[in-house]
Structure formats: C-alpha cells, structure tokens
Amino acid sequence: MYEELDSLLLSQLRLAAMSYLMVVKEADFNTIKDQTGASSGNLSVQINKLQEAGYIEVEKTYRNNYPLTICKITPAGIQAFEGFYRHLQTYFKEKPE
Amino acid sequence: MYEELDSLLLSQLRLAAMSYLMVVKEADFNTIKDQTGASSGNLSVQINKLQEAGYIEVEKTYRNNYPLTICKITPAGIQAFEGFYRHLQTYFKEKPE
DNA sequence: AAATTTGGTTTATAAAATAAACTACTTTAC
C-alpha cells in the first residue's frame, strides 16, 4: 500500500525550504528565499506553517539594523522530513502491492 | 537548485494512481479505488484531471451489465511520472548547491 | 526631506482537495 504523505511537506516551497534546512540546519529568511526562488509573501506564509507544525524554530533578531529572521530545523522537522522520504519510496518502487 | 515539481503529480491520490498504473499499465476504476484507498468522488475528479492532462486514457465500457471505466497510462504519463521522480531527487540529495 | 531599499507581514484571490449528495441502472427479496 501507498503510505500516507505528510501534507505539510507535499508542497513545493515547504519541501524545498525543509530540504535546504536539512542540510544547513539553519538559515535566514532571505537566504531561504534565494535558494528556493520563492516570493517573500509566499515564503512568509509557508514558514509560519512550518513553525506552527514545530518543524522549524523561528528567531527574529536584527543584523546591521535590519530585521533578520532565522529559521532552524527542529528534531521533529528532521523526523518528518525523513518520514516523508520513506513514505515517498512506496510510490516509486516497481511492483504493486 | 530545486527542480520544479509537476503540480498534477504533487497530490497524494493522483501520485498513487499514477504509481499504480506505472506498474500495471491499465486498471479499472474500482481497482484503482481499492489500491489507493480513495473515495469514489475524489477518484472520479482526479482521474478526469489526469485524463485532461493526457497522462491517462479513459475508456468507458460495460462488464456484466455494469459500467466499467478502464484507465490506461499513456507515454506522456510515463514521461511525466519519470520526470517527477527525477526532479524529486533534487530535494533529497544531501549538500545544498 | 523625498525617494528608494530592506525585510518582511497581511489580505485577497484563485485553484485544489475532499466530502456529500445525486444519477442511473441492476439485482435481490418480498
């Protein structure tokens, strides 16, 4: 059977953001924006969803007088991402059932 | 960079249906329904979308006096599914750019 | 001091997923 896919990660932008954070562990808003090619508005919304789900931790500070939003992946986020990958495998292995 | 994902396949039910058809090549409505665990209504809608996209071919016939809807994956569907898989890899290889 | 840039957030709109209701026909039970 096909394993259920975490709908929070079944979204191009959220998946890309999480994929990037899986590697770098933490990054600021605009770096994630550049890496994913997202618009600010879209990224802002999706980051909030990932935070609400506990997949990332968001810290708002300042750097050179400008606001700086730092996102860190959490253990729950890592687990969710890895689970998503595992579940995805069930859709791509040949031979049904 | 993260490759763009075909939004038609970024859907649990459509991906599961396509994944199943990738293996069996063709199947009737209720077999796909059973294999994916979908509701009839949802599957009906999603099958129409896959057909409109040219990813599957739908043939409506009868078997034992009952309507029978047969879905076959098309070359375009196979290509889309394989492309989706390739693009997905870019989200799961370690090391960002 | 007006215009522009930075770093975002909020609101509005369009598209999608899903559930619920419905259609059409067949079979079974009375």
Add this chain to the structure above:
DNA sequence: GTAAAGTAGTTTATTTTATAAACCAAATTT
C-alpha cells in the same frame, strides 16, 4: 412486479491551500 438495496460512478458544494498583490516599518541613499 415492485420496493429495497447494491454497483459504478458523476456532479455539486464546502473547506483548505497556494500564491499574488498590497501593505507596513524602519533604514538608507540622493
């Protein structure tokens, strides 16, 4: 033979999302 239940779906309605557009606050540049 007709009422009830089952098969095989489709259509419509509702909720949820994704995305774009508009906005905000402060800092910088001209």
